[in-house]
Every structure is written in C-alpha cells, then in structure tokens.
Amino acid sequence: MFGRRTGSIDVMPLEPATEAAAPVEDVAVAARVAKPDMPAPAPASEKADTGRKSPAYHTLKKEILAALINAIDVSLLGAMEMAQARDEIRAIAGDVMTARKVAISSTQQAELIEDLCNDVLGYGPLEPLLARDDIADIMVNGSDCIYIEVGGRVERTDIRFRDNEQLLNVCQRIVHQVGRRVDESSPICDARLPDGSRVNVIAPPLSVDGPTLTIRKFKKDKLTLAQLVKFGAITPEGATLLEIIGRVRCNVIISGGTGSGKTTLLNCLTGFVEPSERIVTCEDSAELQLQQPHVVRLETRPPSVEGAGEATMRDLVRNCLRMRPDRIIVGEVRGPEAFDLLQAMNTGHDGSMGTLHANTPREALSRIEAMITMGGFSLPARTIRQMMVSSIDIIVQAARLRDGSRRITHITEVLGLEGDVPITQDLFIYDILGEDANGMIIGRHRSTGIGHPAFWDRARYFGEQERLVAALKAAEA
Ligand SMILES: Nc1ncnc2c1ncn2[C@@H]1O[C@H](COP(=O)(O)OP(=O)(O)OP(=O)(O)O)[C@@H](O)[C@H]1O
Ligand SMILES: [Mg+2]
Numbered sequence: 001m002f003g004r005r006t007g008s009i010d011v012m013p014l015e016p017a018t019e020a021a022a023p024v025e026d027v028a029v030a031a032r033v034a035k036p037d038m039p040a041p042a043p044a045s046e047k048a049d050t051g052r053k054s055p056a057y058h059t060l061k062k063e064i065l066a067a068l069i070n071a072i073d074v075s076l077l078g079a080m081e082m083a084q085a086r087d088e089i090r091a092i093a094g095d096v097m098t099a100r101k102v103a104i105s106s107t108q109q110a111e112l113i114e115d116l117c118n119d120v121l122g123y124g125p126l127e128p129l130l131a132r133d134d135i136a137d138i139m140v141n142g143s144d145c146i147y148i149e150v151g152g153r154v155e156r157t158d159i160r161f162r163d164n165e166q167l168l169n170v171c172q173r174i175v176h177q178v179g180r181r182v183d184e185s186s187p188i189c190d191a192r193l194p195d196g197s198r199v200n201v202i203a204p205p206l207s208v209d210g211p212t213l214t215i216r217k218f219k220k221d222k223l224t225l226a227q228l229v230k231f232g233a234i235t236p237e238g239a240t241l242l243e244i245i246g247r248v249r250c251n252v253i254i255s256g257g258t259g260s261g262k263t264t265l266l267n268c269l270t271g272f273v274e275p276s277e278r279i280v281t282c283e284d285s286a287e288l289q290l291q292q293p294h295v296v297r298l299e300t301r302p303p304s305v306e307g308a309g310e311a312t313m314r315d316l317v318r319n320c321l322r323m324r325p326d327r328i329i330v331g332e333v334r335g336p337e338a339f340d341l342l343q344a345m346n347t348g349h350d351g352s353m354g355t356l357h358a359n360t361p362r363e364a365l366s367r368i369e370a371m372i373t374m375g376g377f378s379l380p381a382r383t384i385r386q387m388m389v390s391s392i393d394i395i396v397q398a399a400r401l402r403d404g405s406r407r408i409t410h411i412t413e414v415l416g417l418e419g420d421v422p423i424t425q426d427l428f429i430y431d432i433l434g435e436d437a438n439g440m441i442i443g444r445h446r447s448t449g450i451g452h453p454a455f456w457d458r459a460r461y462f463g464e465q466e467r468l469v470a471a472l473k474a475a476e477a
C-alpha cells in the first residue's frame with residue numbers, strides 16, 4: 001500500500017470546499033519534489049470536467065478530492081504504474097465515500113471514482129475517449145466542442161471541459177511530458193502521449209476559440225493487409241500485388257490525404273521485408289511497428305524552448321545513409337529530405353519507402369519536385385524529375401472517401417520521362433460507380449490490364465513473376 005498519510009480514513013475531517021485548497025497546495029509541492037520533470041497535478045479548482053454533471057455532483061467530487069488528496073502521499077503517484085495508482089485512488093475514494101455515507105448508487109459511485117482518477121492522474125474528460133479502441137482521432141476545438149472519428153465518420157461528442165483554462169491545463173500536462181510548454185509566446189506544440197498517440201496543441205492567440213488539441217490515437221495492433229482486405233480497402237489480388245511490391249524491393253511512395261491510411265499502409269508494406277534486412281526508420285513521432293529484429297528507429301526532435309537541439313527529418317535521413325541500412329523508411333516526407341530519400345533509393349537502398357500528402361500519384365510527383373525545389377537545391381527541373389523517375393518505382397495512393405471509408409485507389413508505376421514530363425502507368429485502380437441508399441460509395445477495384453509491368457524483371461529476379469501475373473490477371477475481371 002502506498003502513501004496513506006493516515007492509518008484510517010474515518011479520522012479524516014471533510015473540510016468545507018473553501019478550506020480544501022490547503023492540502024491541494026501540499027500535493028502540488030509534493031508532486032514536484034517527487035518527480036521534477038512531471039507537471040504538478042493541477043489544483044482541484046482547475047480540474048477538467050465534463051461540464052454536464054449537476055452542481056451537487058461537483059460539490060461532492062470536490063470534497064472527496066480534497067479528502068483523497070489529504071489521505072494519500074501523491075508524491076509517490078508519479079513513481080507508480082498507472083494501473084496501480086488508479087487502484088490505490090479507487091480504494092481510498094471508496095473508503096472516503098463509505099466513511100461519508102455518501103448516498104449515491106453504486107454505478108454513480110463507480111463513475112465518480114473514475115472521474116476522480118482521471119482528474120488526479122490523467123487527462124480529465126478525455127480519459128474515456130482515450131480508453132476507447134474504436135476512436136481514431138480526438139479533436140478538441142475549445143473547451144465545449146470535442147469531435148471524434150469513429151469508423152471513418154467524424155462525430156461530435158457531448159463531452160466537454162469546464163472552460164478553456166482547464167483545457168489548457170490538460171494541454172500543458174501533455175506537452176510537459178515532452179519537456180515543452182504552450183503559452184502565448186510559443187502557442188504551437190507537437191507531443192506524444194505515453195501510449196504513443198500523436199498530439200498537436202495550438203493555443204490562443206493563434207487558435208481563436210480556445211486551445212485546440214488534436215490527438216491521433218495510437219493503435220497498438222496496427223491494421224494488417226488482411227484486415228484492409230476485409231474492410232474493402234483493397235481486394236485480395238490488390239493485396240497480393242502490394243505484397244510482391246514489398247518483397248521484390250520496389251522503392252515505394254505512399255501518397256494520400258490526412259488520415260487516409262498512409263502510415264497504416266506503410267506499416268503493412270514493411271511486413272514483407274525480410275527478417276535479415278537492416279531497416280532504419282525516420283519519423284516525427286514513432287508510429288510504425290516493424291516486426292523484424294534488425295530495426296533502428298529514429299525520431300525527429302523539435303527545438304527546445306531556447307531554440308536549440310532541433311533534429312529535422314533531413315538530419316535523420318542524411319544520417320541514415322551513414323548507418324549502412326538495407327532499407328530506409330521515412331514516416332512522412334514533407335521537405336528537403338525528399339532529396340535525400342531519392343538519393344538513398346538511387347544508391348543501393350532498394351525497397352526504401354516513404355509517405356507524403358498528395359491526392360493523386362501525379363500530384364505526389366509534383367509535390368516531391370516542389371519539396372526539392374523549395375529546399376534550396378539549385379538543380380534544373382529536368383534533373384530533379386530524372387532523379388524522381390529513376391528512384392521511385394511505385395506510388396500507392398490512399399484515400400478517405402466522402403462516406404468515411406478508406407480505399408487504396410491507385411497502385412501506379414513510375415516509368416520514366418517523356419521529354420520533360422514524368423510518365424506513370426496505373427496497374428490497379430478503384431473506380432467509383434455510385435452511391436447506395438445510405439450514401440455509402442459503391443465502387444470496385446480492378447487491374448488496368450497491364451500484364452507486364454515495368455518491375456517485371458525485378459519480380460522475376462525474386463522469383464515472384466508468376467504470382468505477379470496471376471494477381472494482375474485475376475484483378476482484371
Ligand atoms: N483501410 C482502413 N480502414 C479502416 N480504418 C483505417 C484504414 N486505414 C487506416 N485506418 C485507420 O485510420 C486512422 C488513420 O490512419 P493512418 O494513421 O494510417 O493515416 P495517415 O494517412 O497516416 O494520417 P496522417 O496524415 O494524419 O499521418 C487510424 O486509426 C487507422 O487505424
Ligand atoms: Mg501518418
């Protein structure tokens with residue numbers, strides 16, 4: 001048992017709400033002493049809340065919180081496993097309620113205890129959302145407007161923070177974990193939750209209606225290609241084509257809009273890398289889950305508050321080249337690192353991959369050209385294009401359609417230059433045929449009838465040519 005200050009709960013006075021502030025101060029100090037790199041728990045008066053509970057509920061919660069804080073040595077909370085700390089809080093809060101003879105139903109009691117745990121240890125009203133596996137994104141647009149994405153659909157929840165100050169408090173708690181702070185002078189921050197979820201915070205004055213918090217929830221069990229087939233994102237033949245592309249070490253760019261499933265797809269493709277290969281991954285926030293034993297994971301780092309110590313994606317990709325990788329995987333290509341990735345693809349690191357934001361395979365090529373041009377490389381356009389077409393073998397296009405469904409819409413080969421124009425060839429596409437009565441899109445995947453793709457020789461070298469032909473043929477139907 002940790003940190004109960006008193007041997008027995010029933011000797012504890014329940015102070016009126018106004019006097020509850022004293023022990024709360026204690027707690028803040030104790031927590032800072034125990035773990036200086038963790039934010040101190042916010043005072044009870046600043047706790048985030050759903051804002052939909054009755055005033056009686058709030059009063060009771062405040063009283064119990066004060067008693068609870070008085071009864072435990074919160075300095076030890078930071079050192080405990082989260083589950084253990086929660087159990088401890090649950091036990092003490094239960095004791096407090098029993099001692100107080102609180103007359104609420106056991107369901108309400110459980111809800112209140114959960115709420116208390118969330119306030120003391122977690123992210124307040126976001127906790128129930130963070131606990132749900134079916135949610136892909138949580139979008140908080142100010143204190144009383146929280147949207148979630150479930151099954152491809154964005155919907156508004158009835159959960160809310162009590163006010164923007166409380167929301168900012170939770171934001172601070174999140175960004176503090178990566179050694180940052182958000183305030184007027186530095187209102188933008190990327191961070192990560194302990195479970196790996198990706199977080200972006202943008203605070204006033206930049207976000208006009210209060211702090212805005214966006215969370216891409218980390219999916220412990222990433223979707224597999226088999227699941228993508230099951231969801232209709234691709235057909236079994238298309239999946240086989242992707243598998244072959246991964247196995248025969250094609251250089252691949254995965255293109256798509258925000259949240260279209262690029263990282264998921266990249267993760268699936270890395271599943272076909274041989275276990276003997278040395279893979280180096282570069283990401284802004286480590287999301288990929290490679291199964292191979294020989295993987296080095298690199299992550300970018302933003303500059304510190306003083307503006308020092310930044311490690312950009314370009315720094316990482318350039319460094320990769322000195323690490324003797326067999327393949328380089330770049331989570332998201334956004335800037336001048338495009339040049340280094342292409343160079344890596346061109347210089348013996350076949351099977352390298354990266355994702356980028358674009359709506360079509362052709363646009364993906366224009367984007368890469370723009371990234372390189374804007375990155376300050378004074379190369380003629382033709383040289384850049386030549387470099388692109390000789391490095392990239394395949395572009396896989398992912399899309400989130402207007403009904404919320406995610407589909408792989410193109411598997412496209414990059415063939416070469418005709419004059420100054422890059423030439424591509426679709427191998428596999430998704431045709432939209434219409435819409436059903438529920439507004440869901442009806443479509444079908446099909447091969448374009450190219451029986452002998454440009455990466456044929458490569459497929460033959462790896463002994464995959466028969467499967468390749470069979471997959472393309474089967475997909476023609
Ligand atoms: N085909 C699919 N069917 C259903 N859900 C999917 C599919 N592909 C991805 N998802 C889910 O959609 C969410 C977003 O996927 P992912 O992170 O791969 O997108 P992204 O394009 O990389 O997003 P971002 O642009 O923000 O980096 C995740 O929760 C993921 O599990
Ligand atoms: Mg991504």
